[in-house]
Amino acid sequence: MKKFEKLTSTVVPLPIENIDTDQIIPARFLKATTREGFGNNLFRDWRYDSDGQPKADFVMNDSTYSGKILVAGKNFGCGSSREHAAWAIQDYGFDIVISSFFADIFKGNALNNGVLPITVPDEFLEQIFDAVFADPNAELTVDLVAQTVTINATGANFVFEINPYKKSCLINGYDDIDYILSHKNVIEAYEQQR
């Protein structure tokens, strides 16, 4: 997993609530057996029509908006446990997703792939949307070490929460398996005493 500490970027705004993982990557694109290439079908049915032509009104087809940060409405990533959703977001080029609420499984999947999900209050989310819709070049700065997200234009910032263990995994590029494997003897001892 790649290491992550700090990022300043413009954002792609998606002010829709309850974006489920079937929207992020529809099931018919889950047939691949590797982790690569899912970005092409990120938000497939919102992004392309049935003939495969880009839909002009979808934000990802609007060159006004770009960046490594996706900002979305509350309850982002609900539904299926498909990790392909996190892979698609990462493969497309997003390092961070900001929302006022994340579904559990998506949040875990994102963290396990080095995509940082940041939960902010509804009001702060509104401030981000306001800033981006006022100026599509508005940038956010995310500092994982300080756990802050800042709207650079206004200086408004929010201190977000992250599990300290997960934080150190992201900063150091570790994954959970490395950690659990280091406890193999403890696992075997547990099995013995059951």
Added chain:
Amino acid sequence: MGKTLVEKIWDAHVVKRQEGFPDILYIDTHLIHEVTSPQAFDGLRKRGIPVFRPNQTVATADHNVPTLNQHLPIQEELSRYQVDMLTKNCEEFGIELYGLGHPYQGIVHVIGPELGITQPGKTMVCGDSHTSTHGAFGAIAFGIGTSQVEQVFATQCLLQQKPKTMKIEVNGELAKGVGAKDIVLYIISKTTAAGGTGYFVEFAGSAIRSLSMEGRMTVCNMSIEMGARGGLIAPDQTTFDYVHGREFAPKGEEWDKALAYWQTLYSDEDAQFDAVLEFDAADIQPMITYGTNPGMGIGISDAIPATSNQPESERPSFKKALDYMGFRDNETLLGHPVDYVFIGSCTNSRIEDLRAVASFVQGKKKADNVEVWIVPGSKQVETQAKKEGIDKIFEEAGFVLREPGCSACLGMNEDKIPAGKYCVSTSNRNFEGRQGPNARTMLASPLTAAAAAVSGKIVDIRELI
């Protein structure tokens, strides 16, 4: 202070608890399928390690399989490749596979319980969010991502934060024509699709207790649709009777020992939940969804809520959902024409579901404007249905009894609902495009779906039975 059921099971499975870290939680049973496992097997190969406890892992092929002509090679190339890959991976890593053609093949959440693999007190995971189904037995069961599938392969453990607990009580008697699916759709319509996020939900109360195991599975199955990672029900005599004698259930002395432990699995009187909700069974009508998440449900005779009654920030999303469905504010769905009826999925494809549908449609015919697909949850369910003559009843009614798989629940395999068509579905998700690009899904119980099949439109099942 007493413990909740979740705490009892969780604490019994903690391998290591360390300040500042999630718990290392031991997993008794790992269920896998073709879609979310290949990248995890690849991960093992890259690390050069085996599956740590292959005999605690069970595989089946369900998401990507056709539900007609399963004896023939899978037509679609990528699907065939993925299913073949599962076979190869299971051979290489020594995992039992109930693949296509095996008498135990079926939807992963249907076969676990029917084989007696699912048992009270267990921890169970699967790379599928509807793993919560197994909680019906008083197990901690939840869906995981592929990186976690790899973790469980490698270590038989997961790093997990202990969840918050919620109790949802439903007391009282259910009206005629109202069943488990209506209970859970009702609950989700009250909690919203996010109301259970961060929690494990224990379902309790007399209306829950009165449900059969299959009904309990339907309720727990949809826990994830309120955002809850898992849902569970304390095991009781109904549970023990269901498990007893099944293929992989404990036998003889082992059974007695297991039963003694299972009888300790309940939330203590003085246990504290982080949240408690109570509902009255008498308030529950047959339910149907009108929108694009499972929280958007109404009683079948109710009107769709008005966009103007939604919180201001949610109005655009609400309107987007109604536009997608082709519905209007304040519209009632009774009488709305239906194009497809899908009876199946890990929510409602068990033998009781098929029996309920068969008993209602016996002697009736499907409406001409409707196509009806009945997809049994497993080969065993299919075999049982045929043994009972249910297949004949369906045939006479003009329904097609297909072969087991996830089918039209998720628009992944060949079974898709065409764009713009309305489908009354017994599955669990009405997301945009879930059953196929631009398909319009209305979630309901098997009985409500069967009533739509014979009427060709949305009707109130209570008026037909």
